Every structure is written in C-alpha cells, then in structure tokens.
Amino acid sequence: MGRRGDGGGIRVSDRTLATLDGVTRAYGGVPVLDGVSLSVGAGVTAVVGPNGSGKSTLLGLLAGAVEPTAGAVRYAEGGPRSRSERCVGYLPQRVPFRDGFTARETLGFYAALVGGDPGGALADVGLGDAAEKRVEELSGGMRRLLGIAQATLGDPAVVVLDEPTSGLDPEMRERAFRAAARAGDDAAVVVSSHDLDLVDAHADAVVVLRRGRVAAVGARDRLLDEHGVDDVAGLYRAVAGRSDDRAPAAAEGEGGRSGGEAGDPDDGSVHVPGVSDR
Numbered sequence: 001m002g003r004r005g006d007g008g009g010i011r012v013s014d015r016t017l018a019t020l021d022g023v024t025r026a027y028g029g030v031p032v033l034d035g036v037s038l039s040v041g042a043g044v045t046a047v048v049g050p051n052g053s054g055k056s057t058l059l060g061l062l063a064g065a066v067e068p069t070a071g072a073v074r075y076a077e078g079g080p081r082s083r084s085e086r087c088v089g090y091l092p093q094r095v096p097f098r099d100g101f102t103a104r105e106t107l108g109f110y111a112a113l114v115g116g117d118p119g120g121a122l123a124d125v126g127l128g129d130a131a132e133k134r135v136e137e138l139s140g141g142m143r144r145l146l147g148i149a150q151a152t153l154g155d156p157a158v159v160v161l162d163e164p165t166s167g168l169d170p171e172m173r174e175r176a177f178r179a180a181a182r183a184g185d186d187a188a189v190v191v192s193s194h195d196l197d198l199v200d201a202h203a204d205a206v207v208v209l210r211r212g213r214v215a216a217v218g219a220r221d222r223l224l225d226e227h228g229v230d231d232v233a234g235l236y237r238a239v240a241g242r243s244d245d246r247a248p249a250a251a252e253g254e255g256g257r258s259g260g261e262a263g264d265p266d267d268g269s270v271h272v273p274g275v276s277d278r
C-alpha cells in the first residue's frame with residue numbers, strides 16, 4: 001500500500017478503484033473542497049476531520065451524488081452511470097427508507113435494481129433476525145445497519161458510507177465498522193467518521209481533511225510512523241487539531257508542501273501534503 005500516483009495524485013492502495021483528480025467543489029463560489037487528489041483501493045479508507053472540513057462533500061463526490069466544480073472523479077471500471085453493474089454503493093447521512101415495508105422487502109427493492117441477496121446482506125450486518133420487521137419498527141441503529149446493507153448490496157467496487165456510526169451505541173458502532181471491514185475484503189470502502197478509536201481499529205488507510213484540503217493521507221500504519229504518534233487520535237491532533245490558523249503550507253504559500261511528509265516518492269511511500277489554509 002501507499003504509493004504516490006501519477007501527476008502528483010496519491011494512491012493509498014495498489015488496487016486503485018476510484019480516483020479524485022484535482023477535485024474542487026464550491027458553493028456560491030466558495031470552495032468547500034479544494035484541489036483534492038487521491039485514490040482509494042480495496043480495504044477500508046477512513047475520512048476524518050473537524051465538522052465542516054468537507055468529509056460529506058468528498059464522499060458525495062466519490063459516490064457520484066455531488067458534481068465537482070473542477071477536476072474529475074474516476075472509477076477503475078467505468079462510472080456508476082456508465083455500466084449496468086453497480087459500481088458505487090452509498091450510505092448518505094440521512095437514508096429515506098419508506099415506512100410500511102419490512103427490512104427484507106426494502107432490500108428486495110434495491111436488489112431488483114442492482115442485484116444481490118437481501119437475506120445475505122441483512123445477515124452480514126447482523127440484522128438477520130430483524131428481516132421481517134417493518135423499517136419504522138427498527139431502532140435508529142438498526143436503520144443505520146440497514147443502510148449499510150443497502151450500500152453493499154450488489155457487490156459494488158466502491159462502497160461509500162457517510163458516518164455509518166452516527167447515533168449508534170458502542171456495540172452497534174463496532175458492528176457497523178465490522179460490516180464495513182468485511183465489505184472491504186474486495187471493495188474500496190470509504191467511511192467518514194468521528195469515531196477515531198474505531199477508525200484506528202479498522203481502517204487500512206486514513207484521509208485527514210482540514211478546511212477542505214487533504215492534511216494527511218496514506219496507509220494508517222505508515223502515517224502513524226511518519227508523525228510519531230500511537231494512534232489515529234494522535235494523528236488527528238497532529239495534523240487537524242491545530243488551534244492556530246497559520247499552518248505550514250499557508251506559511252509557504254498556497255500549494256506549498258511542508259515537512260512531516262512521507263519519504264522519497266520513488267521508494268513507494270505515500271506523499272503526505274502539509275496542512276494548508278484557505
């Protein structure tokens with residue numbers, strides 16, 4: 001894992017399944033994601049960062065739900081609109097499941113569109129016993145797990161889960177991340193989360209966003225080594241938790257790169273851009 005891609009992009013796995021190439025997304029002319037280039041491969045890639053740093057925007061772009069203002073999103077085997085097979089599964093922050101249908105019927109509806117086995121998908125997230133419950137009878141946590149089952153149905157190459165653990169108790173959180181990790185056996189699973197302990201336990205790669213830019217990206221273990229920290233919480237504090245507004249790259253000028261980077265790009269390492277302000 002962890003090799004610098006062509007043209008300055010960043011690869012966090014050898015099997016690249018989706019790439020953001022110089023992606024900017026602006027609202028009202030103000031960029032909320034600014035010139036982001038990275039690629040994701042099989043395994044779990046966690047996207048972390050403060051509130052408003054652009055995590056949901058990044059995930060929406062990867063899922064094809066948000067259009068880039070500039071740059072491009074690419075998939076290994078065509079985009080979600082360019083082939084009949086499902087390329088991307090997506091759990092948005094709010095899932096509008098329709099009341100009146102059971103969990104199995106709900107997934108059956110999605111399976112008719114994208115294929116897959118509703119019973120198997122429910123079992124994978126630990127909802128096998130709740131298959132005949134109507135969605136309005138499910139707890140918030142169970143609905144979230146149903147959302148994960150929906151996103152992984154049809155074996156998409158890229159699974160995008162926006163805060164799958166939000167509102168869940170500790171056991172459900174663990175279950176949600178375990179389901180994500182299982183899906184990551186052969187798909188690129190991209191998960192945004194504020195649960196740094198679970199990210200630490202389950203993520204193969206980490207993207208730290210700060211103010212719409214990538215503050216750090218790469219294989220988890222490598223990033224911890226490079227920053228001399230023990231866990232993802234330490235990494236977060238090191239690159240996203242700065243209280244001052246003068247970050248290294250800003251001091252060097254826009255687009256500048258700071259110290260604390262990965263080693264020589266030619267040795268297969270991941271380049272870790274410096275933190276930059278907007």
Ligand SMILES: Nc1ncnc2c1ncn2[C@@H]1O[C@H](COP(=O)(O)OP(=O)(O)OP(=O)(O)O)[C@@H](O)[C@H]1O
Pocket residue numbers: 027032049050051052053054055056057058
């Ligand atoms: N549709 C929109 N219109 C205008 N501004 C938006 C829109 N979507 C997001 N933003 C702004 O973009 C910025 C990034 O939002 P985003 O939801 O991507 O952040 P986030 O890191 O996921 O935040 P959180 O951790 O709170 O969920 C925020 O300032 C937000 O207000």
